[in-house]
Amino acid sequence: xxxxxxxxxxxxxxxxxxxxxxxxxxxxxxxxxxxxxxxxxxxxxxxxxxxxxxxxxxxxxxxxxxxxxxxxxxxxxxxxxxxxxxxxxxxxxxxxxxx
Amino acid sequence: xxxxxxxxxxxxxxxxxxxxxxxxxxxxxxxxxxxxxxxxxxxxxxxxxxxxxxxxxxxxxxxxxxxxxxxxxxxxxxxxxxxxxxxxxxxxxxxxxxx
Amino acid sequence: xxxxxxxxxxxxxxxxxxxxxxxxxxxxxxxxxxxxxxxxxxxxxxxxxxxxxxxxxxxxxxxxxxxxxxxxxxxxxxxxxxxxxxxxxxxxxxxxxxx
Numbered sequence: 224x225x226x227x228x229x230x231x232x233x234x235x236x237x238x239x240x241x242x243x244x245x246x247x248x249x250x251x252x253x254x255x256x257x258x259x260x261x262x263x264x265x266x267x268x269x270x271x272x273x274x275x276x277x278x279x280x281x282x283x284x285x286x287x288x289x290x291x292x293x294x295x296x297x298x299x300x301x302x303x304x305x306x307x308x309x310x311x312x313x314x315x316x317x318x319x320x321x322x
Numbered sequence: 323x324x325x326x327x328x329x330x331x332x333x334x335x336x337x338x339x340x341x342x343x344x345x346x347x348x349x350x351x352x353x354x355x356x357x358x359x360x361x362x363x364x365x366x367x368x369x370x371x372x373x374x375x376x377x378x379x380x381x382x383x384x385x386x387x388x389x390x391x392x393x394x395x396x397x398x399x400x401x402x403x404x405x406x407x408x409x410x411x412x413x414x415x416x417x418x419x420x421x
Numbered sequence: 422x423x424x425x426x427x428x429x430x431x432x433x434x435x436x437x438x439x440x441x442x443x444x445x446x447x448x449x450x451x452x453x454x455x456x457x458x459x460x461x462x463x464x465x466x467x468x469x470x471x472x473x474x475x476x477x478x479x480x481x482x483x484x485x486x487x488x489x490x491x492x493x494x495x496x497x498x499x500x501x502x503x504x505x506x507x508x509x510x511x512x513x514x515x516x517x518x519x520x
Contacts, residue, residue, distance in 0.1 A: 225440040228490065230454060232331065232430065242324040246415060248405040256329060258359070260456070260492055267400040271409050278407025288406035292327065294359055295401035301465045302493035306446040307486035308476025310469050316444060331430065341423040345514060347504040355428060357458070366499045370508050377506025387505035391426065393458055394500035 248289040263297040347388040362396040446487040461495040
């Protein structure tokens with residue numbers, strides 16, 4: 224599956240503020256914020272699986288669970304162009320997810 | 323309240339283009355763009371209060387009102403994981419805003 | 422038209438992963454990801470025109486079509502403050518698009 228699209232931006236520790244929402248997490252200077260932008264259509268359970276899998280795989284890479292913050296924002300199939308200025312989901316090059 | 327989550331990315335002046343939409347603002351090389359990602363549910367009045375409070379507090383820190391640009395994007399309670407790969411609003415660790 | 426608002430963040434090649442979704446694009450180390458945040462209201466055809474125009478104009482600046490990835494996220498007129506902590510579309514300083 225060749226559908227991985229990621230931008231990594233590195234920050235100095237003082238450029239990230241991520242408190243604990245009162246939940247008692249310990250954050251270190253190694254906080255990782257994952258900001259997911261993707262298409263509508265995944266269920267709440269699917270999203271929970273994304274978060275838990277992220278935590279599990281990042282733990283293997285040395286990221287503490289307390290340091291992982293995730294947000295998730297959604298749009299539609301007409302909102303993506305993978306290359307060449309074409310809207311591949313709309314123009315039939317790619318099947319839209321869930322269809 | 324321990325609910326502050328911010329990423330600061332610093333840019334050279336030539337990496338930010340923020341014209342005035344014809345409104346006649348003067349922008350300096352100290353333009354600040356605040357890109358808010360948060361949950362649905364705040365009223366228009368609440369949002370106006372966010373913008374005016376931001377302007378007021380940033381003015382105290384030396385940011386000119388003409389240099390402050392804000393955008394606001396919304397998602398839902400299932401779209402946040404504060405730590406440990408859990409969806410805290412969904413799993414009951416945190417009450418969802420407005421509930 | 423003085424309505425251009427852009428932030429440019431430069432990345433080392435290993436900070437961007439943009440595979441081809443199985444479509445066979447060749448990406449170079451010069452991949453450009455354009456993340457559009459704007460108001461609701463444009464049609465699918467309008468969006469396709471945005472993508473194709475972007476590709477055309479970036480090609481003139483030396484960006485290969487295979488290196489251009491675009492995403493598009495939408496909000497509403499109450500979600501923008503152009504300066505001074507005011508919501509200009511709401512407070513009547515600017516007509517909301519499409520009205």
